Amino acid sequence: MSTYTARITWTSDSPETFTKNRYSRGHEWVFDGGVTVPASSSPHAVRVPFSVEAAVDPEEALVASAASCHMLTFLYLAAREGFNIASYTDNAVGEMAAMEDGRQWIAKITLDPQIEWSGERLPTLDETAELHHKAHKECYIANSIRSQITIKGLKGGDND
Numbered sequence: 001m002s003t004y005t006a007r008i009t010w011t012s013d014s015p016e017t018f019t020k021n022r023y024s025r026g027h028e029w030v031f032d033g034g035v036t037v038p039a040s041s042s043p044h045a046v047r048v049p050f051s052v053e054a055a056v057d058p059e060e061a062l063v064a065s066a067a068s069c070h071m072l073t074f075l076y077l078a079a080r081e082g083f084n085i086a087s088y089t090d091n092a093v094g095e096m097a098a099m100e101d102g103r104q105w106i107a108k109i110t111l112d113p114q115i116e117w118s119g120e121r122l123p124t125l126d127e128t129a130e131l132h133h134k135a136h137k138e139c140y141i142a143n144s145i146r147s148q149i150t151i152k153g154l155k156g157g158d159n160d
Contacts, residue, residue: 004032005031005032006029006030006031006032007029007030007031008027008028008029008030008039009027009028009030010025010026010027010028022050023050024040024049024050024052025040025041025046025050025051025052026038026039026040026051026052026055027039027040029056037055037056038052038054038055038056039055039056039057039058039061040052040053040055040056040057041057041058042057042058042059042060043057044059044096045057059094059096059106060094062094062106062109062145062147063092063093063094063106063109064092065141066092066109066111066139066141066142066145066147066149067090067092067109067111068141069139069140069141069142070090070111070113070132070135070136070139070141070142070149070151071088071090071113071135073134073135073136073138073139074088074113074131074132074135075088077131077134077135077138078123078131081123081127081131082121083117083119083121083122083123083127083131084117084118084119084121085115085116085117085118086116086117086118087115087116088113088114088115088116089113089114090111090112090113090114091112091114092109092110092111092112093109093110093112094106094108094109094110094147095107095108095109095110105147106147107147107148108147108148108149108150109147109148109149109150110149110150110151110152111149111150111151111152112151112152112153113132113151113152115128129154132151132154136149136151
């Protein structure tokens with residue numbers, strides 16, 4: 001069984017105002033490969049200057065994780081089927097919604113993959129749709145979250 005780790009580090013920059021909820025939400029994500037990512041709460045949730053607008057927020061990271069997982073699975077499946085991809089770009093969007101009790105959640109993630117195919121053998125629209133359906137079904141992240149994930153422009157969509 002695989003395990004995945006991240007170290008999350010935050011340090012108070014103003015102990016005298018912490019209990020007044022006036023502290024920076026800026027922190028770091030450190031991953032096992034050595035990459036450090038500046039992170040923060042979303043400016044949509046906590047106003048600047050208490051959020052760091054230039055940092056990655058958990059909501060963005062969830063959307064990026066879902067899009068990245070789908071892409072990596074799609075690339076694997078396309079290569080296995082003998083299709084060559086020159087580039088893959090996704091402008092993924094996550095949408096917040098309120099639950100019945102008022103709590104917020106990312107209810108929907110829309111993937112918008114733009115794929116540039118190359119080579120002699122190009123997939124049909126139906127083959128491309130099937131690759132997306134298989135990628136969605138096999139993506140670890142899509143299998144781990146309850147957000148609805150749709151693929152823009154895909155005939156019939158691809159919903160959880």
